[in-house]
Amino acid sequence: MKMFDAPIAGANYSADTRNYPWHRPPDLVNYDEGVDYLIQKMNEPQELELVYALLDIDAHISTIVSSLLMQGISRGKFSIDLAILMAGPIARYISILADEQDIKYNMGVGDEDRVNITPTSLKMALGILDSDGEEETLEVLAEVPVMQEGGLMGAPTGDDVAASEDEQAAMLGMVEEEVESTDELA
Amino acid sequence: MKFQDAVKKSIKAFMNGKSPQATDEMNEGGIFHTPAYFDELEEQMLSDDGKEEIVDEDV
Numbered sequence: 001m002k003m004f005d006a007p008i009a010g011a012n013y014s015a016d017t018r019n020y021p022w023h024r025p026p027d028l029v030n031y032d033e034g035v036d037y038l039i040q041k042m043n044e045p046q047e048l049e050l051v052y053a054l055l056d057i058d059a060h061i062s063t064i065v066s067s068l069l070m071q072g073i074s075r076g077k078f079s080i081d082l083a084i085l086m087a088g089p090i091a092r093y094i095s096i097l098a099d100e101q102d103i104k105y106n107m108g109v110g111d112e113d114r115v116n117i118t119p120t121s122l123k124m125a126l127g128i129l130d131s132d133g134e135e136e137t138l139e140v141l142a143e144v145p146v147m148q149e150g151g152l153m154g155a156p157t158g159d160d161v162a163a164s165e166d167e168q169a170a171m172l173g174m175v176e177e178e179v180e181s182t183d184e185l186a
Numbered sequence: 187m188k189f190q191d192a193v194k195k196s197i198k199a200f201m202n203g204k205s206p207q208a209t210d211e212m213n214e215g216g217i218f219h220t221p222a223y224f225d226e227l228e229e230q231m232l233s234d235d236g237k238e239e240i241v242d243e244d245v
Contacts, residue, residue: 030213031217031219032213032217032218032219035218035219036219061197062194062197063190065197066189066190066193069193070189080189084189084192084193084196085196085209087192087193088196088197088199088200088201088205089200089219089224091197091200091201092200092221092224093224093227096224096227096228099228099232100231100232107201108194109194109195109197109198109201
């Protein structure tokens with residue numbers, strides 16, 4: 001649970017409610033007037049271009065609708081409640097526009113846009129998986145030293161700790177080094 | 187529920203032929219932009235396109 005992901009209690013009493021358009025009564029309160037306004041706005045060349053461009057890049061209709069509605073809400077044209085009611089007709093109208101232009105569209109209201117979370121997708125999202133990511137991980141694991149018993153300063157234990165007799169003799173200089181013959185060089 | 191989720195829910199309901207009942211009852215003549223209205227509009231707009239195409243072919 002997020003402890004601080006909420007407004008401070010009583011913040012609404014201390015805020016100036018006339019600062020933003022959505023704090024004032026909306027311009028449109030009628031359902032049909034609101035839908036008419038949005039359809040007319042969408043028929044403006046600039047808005048129409050934007051809608052077609054978004055459909056061309058495979059944006060979901062629900063995303064386009066919510067962005068159009070958010071725009072209207074932020075300008076104080078209609079309330080959030082009315083915007084949610086108008087979402088259906090606007091989506092339907094955009095689908096008709098898409099059909100008219102033979103643009104394939106996705107409503108984006110089903111579960112098909114839900115991304116399945118798998119270990120691989122999670123690794124990719126976190127940026128810890130690339131083409132040779134597994135090899136790197138294995139190398140890193142191989143280099144990890146085994147912790148000694150008794151902590152870092154503990155005495156080494158195990159069979160491989162002590163050097164073999166030959167190694168010890170070599171370390172003490174008790175082995176005669178082979179002298180390379182110089183005949184071959186001559 | 188987030189705004190985006192509410193919008194999706196509203197679109198889903200409208201596409202299934204449902205329209206806001208309380209709003210419909212509140213308006214004197216009922217609401218104008220019903221699913222049936224958009225079905226008619228779709229037929230009209232798509233058939234208009236067909237006519238335009240025929241005209242273009244003649245030209």
